[in-house]
Amino acid sequence: MSLQADLYTEFDTDPTNITAFIWWLAKKSGLSRNLRILDIGCGPGRMLMEYARLGWQVTGMEPDPDFYASAKQAAAHHPSIIIKHGGFEDLIEEDAYDLVTAINDPFAYVLDIPKRREALARVYRALRPGGLMFLEVKNFLYKLFYDQPIKEEFGKIDHRRIAHVMQQEIDFHNARWICRDEYIVEGENRTVSKTHTLAIITLPELMYFIEQQGFEQIETYPDYGVRDPQPINGRLILISARKPGVYQVASKT
Structure with missing residues (x-):
């Protein structure tokens, strides 16, 4: 890995609690055991390795060149992981994923309101009917x-x-x-x-734009240790939302 990726790994949050929470959220939502997950803003790819160990089919997107190169290197020996260079604005798939995550603030890097709306619209299109979106942003x-x-x-x-x-x-x-x-x-x-x-994104603003895109079953969590929806009361905003439709388990490819 590059020095930048090493520094990120050393000082960033341990992925263990995040992985356990995302696994619980997927199970609670009735998603497939071999689900297709897209992680936008995947950094050097630490979460991708954890998702792959769950047996999931994993795609990571990362716009930063150094992090992208580190993620490619980390995923080189994992056939279930695909790495793509880009961010929300490069998401063009439709009905492709069961779960789309953006952890550690990728959504907050989208600075303009119209582009944040478009980012949510792209996630909506990329999800299969009944699929789930999960965002983490700082509670500013x-x-x-x-x-x-x-x-x-x-x-x-x-x-x-x-x-x-x-x-x-x-x-x-x-x-x-x-x-x-x-x-x-x-x-x-x-x-x-x-x-x-x-x-700087507030929870009411975020929920409004998520609802405007057509998402349903919007739920909030204050941290990765909880196992039921709760009001936001700390430094993180964790929010999940579901694309309407009948969810069907896709065959493993």
């Missing part, structure tokens, strides 16, 4: 109240200590959250920096 109202403008954490890669400094600011006029990640490698004259700009 929570972050505005509780987060500090500068945070620091530490990790290790190949026995090298890494300092991760996050600087956050808000563009109130355009409703955007800007995070500057700086990774400092101990003992080396090297710093890796990356700036993320995300749309």
